[in-house]
Amino acid sequence: MSSFTNFYETWFDHLRQLLNQLSASPRPPSNPDQQRDLVHLVRKVMSHYSDYYRAKSLAAHRDAVSVLAAPWATSLERSLHWIGGWRPTTAFHLVYTESSIRFESHIVDILRGQRTGDLGDLSPSQFRLVSDLQCETVTEENAITDELSEWQDGASDFLVEIPNMEEKIGRLISVIEKADDLRLRTVQRVVELLTPHQAVEFLIAAAELQFGIRGLGVDQDRLRTNGD
Template sequence: MSFQRFYETWFEQLHQLMNQLNRAPRQPTAEEENHELVQKVMSHYSEYYRVKSIVAKQDILSVFAAPWATTLERSLHWIAGWRPTTAFHLIYTEASIRFESQIFDILRGLRNGDLGDLSPAQFRRVSELQCETVREENAITDELSEWQDGASDFVGMRSHGDGGKMEVLVRVVEKADQLRLKTIEKLVELFTPRQAAEFLIAAAHLQFGVRALGATYDRRL
């Protein structure tokens, strides 16, 4: 199976998992159910990056070009995928929207435990994770820049092999993918099962929306 076919199947399964998360009850008594569904989603993401790593070792340029993605998706890519720090912007946006919609309940002392109800300790840890992720993003970006700076040397090697240049690019993409998965994992660990479910749903809806908009644009070309 080509990676494009794998991705299409994987993406459809992600839709199904999100439907399950959306239907799951949000009461405190349903925390175990939410936790199990969250773990299923995390396993699904882990499988995507496992297969992508295998394909990258076989054809890194195809993975980098991401022909299975829409033009819009590719325009937003950072090293063959989404930028990890996007997750933090999404959290702040979701938390702000939910907080504002519940402000009167909160003033009355009512709490519902969703993303609009993050504790000061959770916000502090999110901020710390964001700073850590920015540093790692920058380091990986610098590695890609070094690889690109050596492009002229790579062209000169074309008749004598690539001198290991492709292996370096594979490692850069793998580091980027590892950071993407690690970022989601650490955030999910930080949240309650309900908050983790809401975060994953919001992230998936953003992914679905960008892909749908990109597909609409591509059909017009």
């Protein structure tokens, strides 16, 4: 697990670099070249997330229990985890929150008929598609939660069915991989529903949330350690 923890620290540092690139990107794009640059940057960030889940899957096959416990995360992060990571439906709360904030900040321009092109300028069809995807994601989330509950309900089996240990750990690996697959697919599908400009803003919000919670968690863990 120490190897994945080292990977995560490097991956997290690279995410910060990508966040800086996202934040510095031209929005809204004023020409086709800038539009292509945004598309390339979004793909680059999504590839970075794919790398994370690929490495995490390998770690789960080596030590599923440790991956579920997420030792690389702070106590605060773990308190918010759903099966070793963020809850997929968080993506939709981000879209709605960022859309509301930007809509309110540009409401005068919007009332004048001016288009901002950002997350505050989502079309009715985009809202409908995001809502439909949210419903699908909630259904999948609940099904995976039920799978984990079934696995946990069989905890007493560990005392009497040692020969089946490999099978039980295999089931846990499957649950973790399904959860991570849903996390990645959710972000990918949300990004597909947005324009490049909107996708960049969504990815910025997602990364800033991740950095913000981790920063608070690091501070709390440090205070707790010093207090002891």
